[in-house]
Amino acid sequence: MTVSIATSNLNGIRAAYRKGVRKWVSEYAPDIWCMQEVRAPQNVVDSIIDDFCDDYVSSGKTDGRESLHRLNEVCKIKGRAGVALVSDLQILDVRRGLDGLDEDVDTGRWIEADIRTPQGYEITVASVYVHAGNSSDLEKMGQKYRFLDVMLERMAQLRDAAAKGGKQAVLCGDFNIAHTAKDIKNAAANETSAGFLPQERAYVDKWLEEYEFVDVMRDLAGDIQGPYTWWSQRGRAFDNDTGWRLDYQFATPELAASARSFVIDRAHSYDSRWSDHAALRIAYDI
Numbered sequence: 001m002t003v004s005i006a007t008s009n010l011n012g013i014r015a016a017y018r019k020g021v022r023k024w025v026s027e028y029a030p031d032i033w034c035m036q037e038v039r040a041p042q043n044v045v046d047s048i049i050d051d052f053c054d055d056y057v058s059s060g061k062t063d064g065r066e067s068l069h070r071l072n073e074v075c076k077i078k079g080r081a082g083v084a085l086v087s088d089l090q091i092l093d094v095r096r097g098l099d100g101l102d103e104d105v106d107t108g109r110w111i112e113a114d115i116r117t118p119q120g121y122e123i124t125v126a127s128v129y130v131h132a133g134n135s136s137d138l139e140k141m142g143q144k145y146r147f148l149d150v151m152l153e154r155m156a157q158l159r160d161a162a163a164k165g166g167k168q169a170v171l172c173g174d175f176n177i178a179h180t181a182k183d184i185k186n187a188a189a190n191e192t193s194a195g196f197l198p199q200e201r202a203y204v205d206k207w208l209e210e211y212e213f214v215d216v217m218r219d220l221a222g223d224i225q226g227p228y229t230w231w232s233q234r235g236r237a238f239d240n241d242t243g244w245r246l247d248y249q250f251a252t253p254e255l256a257a258s259a260r261s262f263v264i265d266r267a268h269s270y271d272s273r274w275s276d277h278a279a280l281r282i283a284y285d286i
Contacts, residue, residue: 001119002260003089003286006030007127007172007247008279009230013038013082017048019274022055024265029061030281031089032115034127034172038072038082038108045072045084052086062088073097075108082108083127083173090116098150105131105143110151114167121286123255124158128173133194141194144176148203155211159252163212168255171213174230174247174277179204179215182225183245195244207250214256216249216282217264227264230277238270247280258284 006028010016013035025033038045049072053065062068069091072084092114097107112126130151131144158169177200181187190196207213221227228243237243251259262282267273 001117001121001286003032003117003284004028004030004281005032005034005125005170005172005249005284006279006281007034007036007174007249008265009036009129009174009247009275009277010039011037011275011277013040013045013048013084016274017051020272021274022051024274024279025052025055026059028265028279028281029056029059029088032087032125032172033085034125035072035084035086036082036127036129036174038074038084039079040074040082041078042072042074045074045082049084049086056086056088069113071111071113073108073111076104077107080105080108081129083111083129085111085113085125085127087113087115087125089118092116092122098147098154100150100153101147103143106147109147117286119286122167123286124161124167124169126169126171126173128171128175130174130176132176133200135192135194135197144194145199148200152203152206152211155207155213159211159213162252162254168252170216170249170251170255172249172280175204176246177201177204178244178246179218182218182223183228185226185228185242185244195246212253213250214253216251216256216259217245217262217280219256220259220262220282227266228278229264229280233276238267238273247277249280249282255284255286258286260285
């Protein structure tokens with residue numbers, strides 16, 4: 001069975017809704033869809049995701065809303081963060097947030113589900129939104145590094161479980177780090193910018209080397225420049241493809257080896273975008 005997993009930073013679920021994200025949902029209806037920067041209160045999230053579920057039905061993916069699972073974690077700070085997950089596969093268990101992070105600013109950044117395919121293959125999927133940080137603001141960078149440090153602890157647990165024959169895992173989301181110069185258009189000009197600092201990039205090195213996760217899109221794409229998933233709203237960054245690759249799927253080795261293809265759903269034009277990020281879809285043969 002091929003399972004499609006998508007991740008997309010919505011840049012506000014209400015804004016994405018107004019800008020036509022439902023057309024994308026109806027066209028692709030991924031088996032597992034991870035969302036970040038939902039940035040809305042619970043009642044708004046519930047209402048809009050109900051409409052997304054209707055789009056799954058209209059796409060022919062499922063017969064009714066009741067067969068779809070919808071999970072989310074809102075941020076306790078109004079207008080910040082927020083993550084969600086929708087799937088037509090069986091949800092076995094759900095975990096919200098990371099143990100050890102109890103400050104309001106860290107909420108709405110991690111939701112994790114154990115999911116079973118019809119063939120009985122079980123995986124853990126997390127929708128993740130890492131702090132953006134700000135290189136000129138020590139407090140914001142501290143929040144980012146604190147989150148990344150605690151995230152390492154959970155990644156170690158997921159790695160160990162997968163290595164011992166337990167569930168394979170994939171972390172999907174906006175990690176707000178461009179890993180190498182291949183993941184950013186103007187590397188030299190951004191060496192002191194949050195998102196491309198050596199200390200931030202070292203975390204990704206650790207995920208791939210010490211923690212044995214696989215950057216699935218990069219593994220499929222090979223050693224090429226880009227492709228990117230985020231473009232600044234300023235100037236002509238989108239038109240000139242002056243982008244950053246900030247959205248990833250990091251998977252444990254067995255699951256990563258089952259990946260067959262990826263697509264970055266870059267809009268055809270600046271005016272047709274429903275977010276400043278593009279969705280990343282990966283097909284896994286599991």
